Amino acid sequence: MQxxxxxxxxxxxxxxxLENMIAFEQLSSGDRIHESNMAKExxxxxxxxxxxxxxxxxxxxxxxxxxxxxxxxxLDEDFVRSLYEANESVSGPHGAQARPPVGNRGYGAPGIxxxxxxxxxx
Numbered sequence: 001m002q003x004x005x006x007x008x009x010x011x012x013x014x015x016x017x018l019e020n021m022i023a024f025e026q027l028s029s030g031d032r033i034h035e036s037n038m039a040k041e042x043x044x045x046x047x048x049x050x051x052x053x054x055x056x057x058x059x060x061x062x063x064x065x066x067x068x069x070x071x072x073x074x075l076d077e078d079f080v081r082s083l084y085e086a087n088e089s090v091s092g093p094h095g096a097q098a099r100p101p102v103g104n105r106g107y108g109a110p111g112i113x114x115x116x117x118x119x120x121x122x
Contacts, residue, residue: 010045010048011051012052012055014038014042014044014049014052015055015056017042018033018038018056018061018062019059019061027072029072029074030072030074031071032071033053033069035050035053035069056070
């Protein structure tokens with residue numbers, strides 16, 4: 001019998017949307033993510049945005065500061081390298097296929113490349 005995966009929850013969809021906004025620089029390193037503004041913009045509940053921010057914090061893309069809000073993590077060279085290394089360790093031998101093919105730009109370990117759309121801070 002085949003098991004079926006449930007569809008993405010609203011919070012997972014919001015997290016994916018915010019993740020894309022970070023990846024494509026619509027949200028920059030250090031930017032504050034205003035929960036209420038994001039809820040209005042996406043026409044979702046505050047709870048869905050709050051849960052999405054917690055998901056992104058677990059992925060180290062957002063830093064939640066008590067009584068201050070959520071902030072996009074600073075994407076420096078070491079951080080981006082560690083994300084790719086973690087992805088590779090989880091992906092196993094097929095991790096190299098998951099990496100975007102962007103020539104060697106001198107970022108980190110051999111074979112670890114950073115996509116052109118990711119801005120790496122010096």
